[in-house]
Amino acid sequence: MIFEQIILHCFQNIKAERSSSSIYHLLKGKRSIQTVQDAHLYSLGSYYGVYKSISKGYYDKKIHELVKDDLLEMVDEQEALYHISHKGLEWKNNQAFPLSFKGLLYFDKADIFMGRLLLLIQTLTNSKMNFYSFIPVVNNPEIELWVKHAYRRVKGSESVILYKIYSELKLCLSQLLEKEANIFVDRLTGYQSYGMSLFQLSKEYNMTVDDIHLILISIIHRILGDLEVDSTKFPILSTMVDKKSSLSQITNSASETYKYFLKGLTIEQIANVRHLKLNTIQDHLVEIALYDHQFSIDRYVNKNEQNEILSALKKANSHRLKDIKKLVDDHINYFQIRLVLAIQNKHNRQGGN
């Protein structure tokens, strides 16, 4: 029921100001400016990226169920706005919520840390038994490379390192509930003993697969928290934490431009501050217009110009820029046409399936 609680909590916070898919993007950890901003705006940063593997179909089904159970109420079907219901609020408040998350902080680090830990344990235990042809449980070249280097450094002293891993993990796991510690340990893979899949864990502990996943993520977030508080207590586990800052990966070039846009800078000014060409900044804005529902193009094309471009579009019966340009007043430029086409395109996409 943890998953349901989290969803309801999200809907409670966004107060029907955002569509249901914004919560999907949040849980999935979508790297868009909008999603990260929402996370801050609605105090939902802890849940950012806690369920990266979730599919839209599955999420929508879940929402549908919550509505059917009267825990969520539909506010606007067209816009996919929902609000937590009275019953939902009551149910949620009566439920204990023992987990903590730090999504915005750890959404990337969590996967890398767990991958390294799993593969290092598998490698060390197999190597200790002189068994070198095991099939790795982690199939990610970067993690494999990291483990390869780490393994080279400790080769020959497997037992010592395994013992250290044991003591450090024990320190972390002792702070968890008995059940949580068991779930975590059952997930690990060693020599000729493969860990349990999410489904198997869900059967073993009589919980949904969603909740098992979330518990594991929460445990990893808590371990990462422990390591941050006092890394000297965890010399081995600390090496498994990726040193890169997660935030730098969210802000791609376009979102950087968006920040300046929000501050009210002109295109020329943005180009200047960022040492980029005018064209590039314009591309960013078109990209933002294409994917961002909140973005208004009015600052660059006024309503009259928009209408003129739209009717030219109809007349030309083509999306080709040149054809449209020919049919509008000379002062309208290609950038303005692209902006209008971008939002036009967005409407088409939303209308048609």
Add this chain to the structure above:
Amino acid sequence: MELELERELQKHFRFSTFRTGQKEIIQDVLNGNDVLGILPTGSGKSICYQLPAIMMDGLTIVVSPLISLMMDQVKEMKANHFKKVIAINSFMNFEERREIYRNIHTYKLLFISPELLSQDFIIHLLQRVKVSLFVIDEAHCISQWGYEFRPDYLKLNSIIEKLGNPPTLALSGTATPEVQADIMTSLNKPEMIKHIYPMDKPNIAFCIEEVENDQEKNDMIIQLLKKYNIPTLIYFSSRLTAESFTRFLSEKLQGRRVGFYHAGMEPMDRVMIQQQFMNNQLDIVCCTSAFGMGINKGNIRLIIHYHIPLQLESFIQEVGRAGRDGKSSVSLLLFSKSDMLLPNHLIKSELPDAKDLSNVFGYLRDLTLQDMDLPKDDVQIQNLFNLNETQWRFLRYQLEKHHLIHDNKIMDYNKTWEDIYQSIFHVINSRVKLKISKLTEIIKWIHEDRCLRDTLYQGFQPTHSGAEFQCCSNCGFTWSEWTPEQQEIESNLGLNWENKLKKLLLLDI
């Protein structure tokens, strides 16, 4: 020469004799001929290129459809102290690629997927070395009559040419004469020497049971599995049913370890389930056709088909997982009247339909008119077009073939688009027809009153070697006479997490 080969086999693999067909194929390969080898599943096709690769100068390239298959083989060979082997996959990063670039001369055996092999930088790399043998494993994938549609398999002929026409060896475990001809045509090698060996499995008994509904299937399976505690695979046509049946089984069969496997799972879970099964940590796996190729577990005793497979080839391939150790094993196929509708629906979902196609064309047109490209990421494109992975893979190949797209660039809109549309539409129709005729074939077999073994293999080979144990349900198979060895279970039950962790980390408790 004769004895020399045996000595090499002994030296490198510690086997004293060749199995049927191996020596003949290897001799022809070493003499520089193009060879088509059809040997039953589990009979040792890998040796047919591993041994030549070791004995010849230069590099042997093996095209293989699955990464897991390649990894298994590389691991196995390395464990056998043969280190000059490598598998290239698309997950490799720049650094790993550079490493291979630098050392390409030192390898003797290289595994690669057809998709990667179609990329220019790989071809350039391989053109720098002497390729002494080009192998296509699971060669039925080439054939448009074959299994899954993998467009890049159809480009192999031009790749072989670019590599200077090395001797070519195509291997498969299930190929009708039709498919064999198709392989040779597609590779543009009509002169290949054929080594076709019977692919029948004398140690497997075939049972088909018609039931009224799913409830009866469930009851029957529970009864069987209560009686037999043996490594078992149950095949389903849908991921969801495989999952829900797993839940059902673990409720009904206390103490039995059940898992499921399908292509929609996280990669880590997939490896875990497969390896648990290999390690005898799991007894029963409920799966889709994604579980199969490359599972080299000796003691699988029972293969149940809960749904009708889409073609006899898939059925033979899946059943071929059983009894690799040569001991008596059983295939059980269950069906009810209402099942007959399901496969038709499945076939359609593998290909885009007319509406999908015109949607995609409309969208592509919009994009070109705005001078925009396709997204770089295939998953993003699939979502955009609302297609599943198979459908998009098919369509991408078709669009590329007609030069309507190239990577993520779209050709300018012009009059030929309409012709291309028509031509793709035509391909879709004929593939649907083909698949339906394959389905008709297997449905006909299911309703046979004659010996199931005779009729199963008759499209593939003129004769078969007969049954070693019981034959089939039409020849009087009885369960009571089937008494395979039962397995015992050791368990972790009752340990607390600290002790479990200690045990896992190999520290004494």
